[in-house]
Amino acid sequence: MARTAGTVADDSDFTPRQAAVLTCALSLLVEGGEKGLTTAGLARAANCSKESLYKWFGDRDGLLEAVVTFQASKVRPLGASESALDAAGYRRRLVTFAHELLSVLAGDVSLALNRLAIGQASRPESPLGRLLVERGKHSVTARGRALLAAGRRQRHLEFDDATAAYSTFYGLVVRDVHLRLLLGDALEPGEDDFAAQAEAAVNQFCRLYGSQRSVEALSTS
Amino acid sequence: MARTAGTVADDSDFTPRQAAVLTCALSLLVEGGEKGLTTAGLARAANCSKESLYKWFGDRDGLLEAVVTFQASKVRPLGASESALDAAGYRRRLVTFAHELLSVLAGDVSLALNRLAIGQASRPESPLGRLLVERGKHSVTARGRALLAAGRRQRHLEFDDATAAYSTFYGLVVRDVHLRLLLGDALEPGEDDFAAQAEAAVNQFCRLYGSQRSVEALSTS
DNA sequence: ATTGTTCCGAACCGTACGGTACGGTTCCCT
DNA sequence: AGGGAACCGTACCGTACGGTTCGGAACAAT
Numbered sequence: 021m022a023r024t025a026g027t028v029a030d031d032s033d034f035t036p037r038q039a040a041v042l043t044c045a046l047s048l049l050v051e052g053g054e055k056g057l058t059t060a061g062l063a064r065a066a067n068c069s070k071e072s073l074y075k076w077f078g079d080r081d082g083l084l085e086a087v088v089t090f091q092a093s094k095v096r097p098l099g100a101s102e103s104a105l106d107a108a109g110y111r112r113r114l115v116t117f118a119h120e121l122l123s124v125l126a127g128d129v130s131l132a133l134n135r136l137a138i139g140q141a142s143r144p145e146s147p148l149g150r151l152l153v154e155r156g157k158h159s160v161t162a163r164g165r166a167l168l169a170a171g172r173r174q175r176h177l178e179f180d181d182a183t184a185a186y187s188t189f190y191g192l193v194v195r196d197v198h199l200r201l202l203l204g205d206a207l208e209p210g211e212d213d214f215a216a217q218a219e220a221a222v223n224q225f226c227r228l229y230g231s232q233r234s235v236e237a238l239s240t241s
Numbered sequence: 242m243a244r245t246a247g248t249v250a251d252d253s254d255f256t257p258r259q260a261a262v263l264t265c266a267l268s269l270l271v272e273g274g275e276k277g278l279t280t281a282g283l284a285r286a287a288n289c290s291k292e293s294l295y296k297w298f299g300d301r302d303g304l305l306e307a308v309v310t311f312q313a314s315k316v317r318p319l320g321a322s323e324s325a326l327d328a329a330g331y332r333r334r335l336v337t338f339a340h341e342l343l344s345v346l347a348g349d350v351s352l353a354l355n356r357l358a359i360g361q362a363s364r365p366e367s368p369l370g371r372l373l374v375e376r377g378k379h380s381v382t383a384r385g386r387a388l389l390a391a392g393r394r395q396r397h398l399e400f401d402d403a404t405a406a407y408s409t410f411y412g413l414v415v416r417d418v419h420l421r422l423l424l425g426d427a428l429e430p431g432e433d434d435f436a437a438q439a440e441a442a443v444n445q446f447c448r449l450y451g452s453q454r455s456v457e458a459l460s461t462s
Numbered sequence: 463a464t465t466g467t468t469c470c471g472a473a474c475c476g477t478a479c480g481g482t483a484c485g486g487t488t489c490c491c492t
Numbered sequence: 493a494g495g496g497a498a499c500c501g502t503a504c505c506g507t508a509c510g511g512t513t514c515g516g517a518a519c520a521a522t
Contacts (some may be wrong), residue, residue: 037499053363058479069500070481080480132363134424139360141425142274142353149424187416188445195412198420203355203370204362224409228445279509290470291511301510 034090038076041066042090049087050132054139059083081146084136088148091133092155095124102170107233110176111222117167118193118218121160125198126214130156134202164189168229178231185229193221255311259297262287263311270308271353275360280304302367305357309369312350313376323391328454331397332443338388339414339439342381346419347435351377355423385410399452406450414442 034042044066048057059080063070077083105113124130133156137149165186171177179185197211211217255263265287269278280301284291298304326334345351354377358370386407392398400406418432432438 051363053360055479056363059481060479063501067500069502071483071501072499074481075498134420135359135362138356138423139274141356141423142272142277144425149426153421153424153426188413191412191414191416192409193412194417195408196415199355200374202359202362203374204365205370205374224449228448276509280511281509284471288470290472292471292513293469295511296469 034086034093037068038086039090041068041073041076042087045083045087046091046129046132049136050128053132054136057084081148084140084148085151088133088137088151089155091129092152092159095156095159104174107176110171110174111226113167114171114222114225115215115218117164118189118221119214121164121190121193122197122214122218124160125194126201131201134198138202161186161190175231175233177226177229179229188228189221189225192224193218255307255314258289259307260311262289262294262297263308266304266308267312267350267353270357271349274353275357278305278308302369305361305369306372309354309358309372310376312354313373313380316345316377316380325395328397331392331395332447334388335392335443335446336436336439338385339410339442340435342385342411342414343418343435343439345381346415347422352422355419359423382407382411396452396454398447398450400450409449410442410446413445414439 041062045057045062048062048065059070059073062068062083063073073083077086133152137152140146140148165182168177168179168185168189169182172179172182177185197207197217200207262283266278266283269283269286280291280294283289283304284294294304298307354373358373361367361369386403389398389400389406389410390403393400393403398406418428418438421428
């Protein structure tokens with residue numbers, strides 16, 4: 021199933037050829053949804069044979085799983101600097117994070133993959149949804165929680181439960197935008213200005229969880 | 242397509258027989274998702290013939306559309322009392338609304354229908370997602386906005402844009418719970434206590450949008 | 463009783479897809 | 493140069509589903 025290379029892990033246990041095929045599968049998935057990705061169609065579009073697909077990925081479910089993990093492996097780049105910041109600087113970090121979150125969720129591949137996982141949610145034996153959640157969502161969630169925890173450590177925020185605080189943060193930022201995008205609904209004018217949306221959400225979040233110090237700093241800035 | 246009855250509208254242009262079949266289709270859809278609803282399967286489960294299905298609904302898309310509108314026609318009952326309330330009473334109304342919102346979104350049929358609409362979102366010619374949004378989501382959204390507007394009229398809340406305020410309310414209440422349920426993810430212990438979640442969300446919402454009066458009333462209660 | 467309507471049950475067709483098998487080609491390794 | 497592995501392209505098979513057609517049963521109207 022997976023090839024063991026001499027190197028530790030280049031991309032994520034995928035041959036360059038396989039990566040190319042999976043990229044092609046992703047683009048097929050973006051246009052046309054799940055039924056847009058057929059084994060024959062992928063073989064034709066990627067100039068490979070169905071036999072290779074089945075040799076590499078086992079069956080169609082394996083292919084879907086590979087697509088998800090492949091995409092998730094590319095979301096790795098993160099680990100932004102953990103440097104100490106003043107209140108305004110930390111606020112800007114929050115806004116940036118919120119903006120990134122919205123941009124990622126609104127991305128084509130993210131939407132396609134989420135639609136795919138949701139479509140597979142009916143049969144519980146295929147843990148595609150859980151896979152997507154664990155490999156994609158959890159990483160950004162962990163990053164967000166770490167960011168909030170850092171804010172608490174530096175006395176910019178005050179809360180007991182980091183998980184609950186991040187949940188509130190997520191709700192304020194995302195609202196029903198993700199769901200409506202998943203449904204194919206078009207965003208209202210103004211709603212697509214993610215920078216402004218992120219700014220407003222962080223404003224509200226700081227009013228809920230900001231420490232006294234940070235609030236003062238905000239009012240004096 | 243639709244039969245015109247002497248009465249204005251019993252359920253919603255659906256014969257009792259058709260309603261029974263659609264109910265059956267709904268239950269088929271709940272278990273098994275979209276591919277769980279086949280014409281042959283529905284005919285077998287509902288003790289009717291495929292011929293009748295095609296006579297009534299045209300084709301499969303018509304059937305799906307009928308299922309959505311049929312379910313939406315049952316969500317009508319609402320129009321809760323618009324009576325004036327004191328701060329604590331209005332707060333309770335908010336909590337009740339939030340609780341209802343969570344319960345509805347977590348319901349089996351709601352999840353199944355949303356999954357269906359999301360699965361159909363790839364092909365834009367089938368306006369199933371928009372249909373679901375307009376007939377289902379908009380009604381509860383309108384109800385929520387009206388509730389918030391009433392709160393402002395009675396000086397319990399303060400805001401400029403009712404739409405934005407409701408959007409915040411929705412985000413605080415629902416967070417990522419809906420999406421995770423759609424993905425088949427299980428709720429953490431405590432997260433499934435919708436009453437407590439609604440209470441907490443309304444707390445936060447009032448800290449953001451509550452008027453001075455209502456905040457005082459809350460602290461003295 | 464006869465006629466007509468409605469609808470069930472089942473058989474049928476075409477298509478599309480998942481999965482497999484096979485011949486031919488390229489490329490690497492020895 | 494020779495051998496073998498990987499791989500492409502294609503043809504093929506079985507199945508499942510959407511959609512159509514047909515015979516016959518139940519039932520209402522006349």
